[in-house]
Amino acid sequence: MAALLCLCALLAIAPLFLVTYFLIAEGASALDWHFFTQLPKPTGEAGGGMANAIVGTFTLLAMASGIGVPFGVMGGVYLAEYGGERVNNWLRFAADVLNGVPSIVWGMVVYLLLVVPFKTFSAYAGGVALGLMMIPLVMRTTEEVLVLVPQSYREAALALGIARWKVICVIVLKTALKGIVTGVLIALARVAGETAPLLFTALGNNFWSHSLREPIAALPLQIFSYAISPYDDWHRQAWAGALVLMAMILLLNLAVRFLSRGRKFD
Amino acid sequence: MSEPVPSSATVLRTSVASQPVAPASLPAAAEEIAFDIQNLSLWYGTTQALHDVSIRIPAKKVTAIIGPSGCGKSTFLRALNRMHELTPHTRHTGTLRLFGEDLYGPQVEATYVRRRVGMVFQKSNPFPTLSIAENVLVGLRLNGVSDKALLRQRLEEALTMAALWDEVKDLLGRPGVSLSGGQQQRLCIARALAVQPEVLLMDEPCSALDPLATAKIEELIHELRESYTVVIVTHNMQQAARCSDRTAFFYLGKLVEFADTRTIFMNPSHPQTEAYVSGRFG
Numbered sequence: 001m002a003a004l005l006c007l008c009a010l011l012a013i014a015p016l017f018l019v020t021y022f023l024i025a026e027g028a029s030a031l032d033w034h035f036f037t038q039l040p041k042p043t044g045e046a047g048g049g050m051a052n053a054i055v056g057t058f059t060l061l062a063m064a065s066g067i068g069v070p071f072g073v074m075g076g077v078y079l080a081e082y083g084g085e086r087v088n089n090w091l092r093f094a095a096d097v098l099n100g101v102p103s104i105v106w107g108m109v110v111y112l113l114l115v116v117p118f119k120t121f122s123a124y125a126g127g128v129a130l131g132l133m134m135i136p137l138v139m140r141t142t143e144e145v146l147v148l149v150p151q152s153y154r155e156a157a158l159a160l161g162i163a164r165w166k167v168i169c170v171i172v173l174k175t176a177l178k179g180i181v182t183g184v185l186i187a188l189a190r191v192a193g194e195t196a197p198l199l200f201t202a203l204g205n206n207f208w209s210h211s212l213r214e215p216i217a218a219l220p221l222q223i224f225s226y227a228i229s230p231y232d233d234w235h236r237q238a239w240a241g242a243l244v245l246m247a248m249i250l251l252l253n254l255a256v257r258f259l260s261r262g263r264k265f266d
Numbered sequence: 267m268s269e270p271v272p273s274s275a276t277v278l279r280t281s282v283a284s285q286p287v288a289p290a291s292l293p294a295a296a297e298e299i300a301f302d303i304q305n306l307s308l309w310y311g312t313t314q315a316l317h318d319v320s321i322r323i324p325a326k327k328v329t330a331i332i333g334p335s336g337c338g339k340s341t342f343l344r345a346l347n348r349m350h351e352l353t354p355h356t357r358h359t360g361t362l363r364l365f366g367e368d369l370y371g372p373q374v375e376a377t378y379v380r381r382r383v384g385m386v387f388q389k390s391n392p393f394p395t396l397s398i399a400e401n402v403l404v405g406l407r408l409n410g411v412s413d414k415a416l417l418r419q420r421l422e423e424a425l426t427m428a429a430l431w432d433e434v435k436d437l438l439g440r441p442g443v444s445l446s447g448g449q450q451q452r453l454c455i456a457r458a459l460a461v462q463p464e465v466l467l468m469d470e471p472c473s474a475l476d477p478l479a480t481a482k483i484e485e486l487i488h489e490l491r492e493s494y495t496v497v498i499v500t501h502n503m504q505q506a507a508r509c510s511d512r513t514a515f516f517y518l519g520k521l522v523e524f525a526d527t528r529t530i531f532m533n534p535s536h537p538q539t540e541a542y543v544s545g546r547f548g
Contacts (some may be wrong), residue, residue, distance in 0.1 A: 152391040156454070159349060160405035160461055161381030170408060174395045 063127025068134025076142025448479025
């Protein structure tokens with residue numbers, strides 16, 4: 001019985017090894033210095049890279065954090081420190097529903113909100129789409145770590161005559177900082193690989209974007225368009241892009257592991 | 267520190283804390299009152315925790331609150347600096363005045379009350395992200411004091427008063443939680459003293475400490491009454507006898523008896539007090 005269960009457990013994680021194997025087998029050969037420094041070459045020319053897509057992904061993630069972190073953290077603070085039980089139950093339910101909304105729906109909503117009115121795909125639209133996805137994720141993890149901060153610290157600070165908002169900013173958030181950062185990294189890892197919300201918003205770009213009001217390249221989009229192309233050279237580049245994206249997300253997860261190691265407040 | 271003591275009690279003083287005996291002729295009415303509390307009742311939801319408590323706590327003395335678990339002594343203490351307001355669904359009736367000022371007046375903010383009335387908790391709770399120095403100064407800093415010289419001066423004063431300066435003066439940058447249990451509790455006392463409150467409330471400050479650390483804190487309490495009004499909740503009657511001037515005995519949310527500590531322990535006027543201090547219940 002134990003052997004059977006062990007086999008099931010191994011089967012469950014087998015895809016990780018398969019994914020890693022194929023990514024390295026197919027992608028590593030296309031991975032060179034040019035991949036990180038050059039723009040995509042026009043159809044038919046060999047070589048080129050995904051420098052713009054890598055920079056684009058970081059740009060989009062930075063913009064997404066600009067929306068997801070402040071709103072998510074403040075929402076989490078409200079849930080943990082201020083909200084009444086009934087309001088909180090509704091907010092938590094809504095956040096959990098939002099976490100389950102298919103990512104392409106976010107893309108469509110932001111398309112209607114930002115792309116149609118401004119008549120252009122843009123980095124802004126892509127960043128907003130990813131940022132909106134981050135908010136409920138960050139909000140829930142922030143709430144969870146704030147609740148873990150012992151009440152005795154809040155009491156000790158309040159007993160010094162410190163105003164409540166200062167107690168929350170300086171004592172509570174600082175105590176829970178590692179946990180909050182961990183939550184933000186988890187949310188970033190989650191949205192970094194999203195393709196669907198970017199299809200109708202950031203669109204993708206084969207060149208450098210000169211402004212955030214223009215379409216912008218992103219690794220998942222570039223992988224998508226190269227993978228469905230008919231060229232072998234582009235397929236190899238798509239594999240290499242996937243390998244880089246996977247490595248980025250793995251690094252984020254390692255950072256999460258490192259930060260959440262031995263997290264406790266007592 | 268002179269203190270009016272009824273002469274009849276002086277014969278018992280050898281068994282109680284080393285309190286100086288003032289001339290019996292000094293009138294008791296000259297004593298300054300810190301807290302003047304009239305008809306305080308307090309409810310958690312529909313449960314009444316305090317029943318019609320009236321008490322006048324003297325200034326620059328140590329007042330001990332004793333009584334069995336659940337008698338309302340901690341609730342009473344938390345009402346003195348409005349900490350009970352942190353518990354949802356609490357309400358109270360009656361008046362609480364500190365040196366004549368209504369602590370629950372319409373213009374009075376809880377933060378103002380808590381700056382005047384500091385508190386030390388049962389379990390030491392230095393802030394884990396702050397160093398020793400930062401722990402002591404956090405109350406001043408977050409209340410807008412930024413003058414470096416002043417902060418430095420208060421840091422040394424508060425730690426000296428908490429009898430911790432000599433032990434930590436070379437470790438001020440270390441985390442507050444790196445200290446031993448007894449040192450952490452003295453750090454919490456220094457933190458409370460740094461904002462220069464008029465009153466220090468202590469909620470069973472020694473219950474988590476070993477006898478040596480307890481002795482140090484008790485000695486400290488004794489010294490603190492030179493400049494502060496101290497109200498200490500304790501379940502340890504020896505502690506109340508050792509370090510307090512006055513003792514209030516609470517039972518089932520009511521104030522049963524409030525008198526000189528030696529009177530409470532040697533010659534209580536209420537049979538319940540007598541039963542409790544002689545160890546027959548509680």
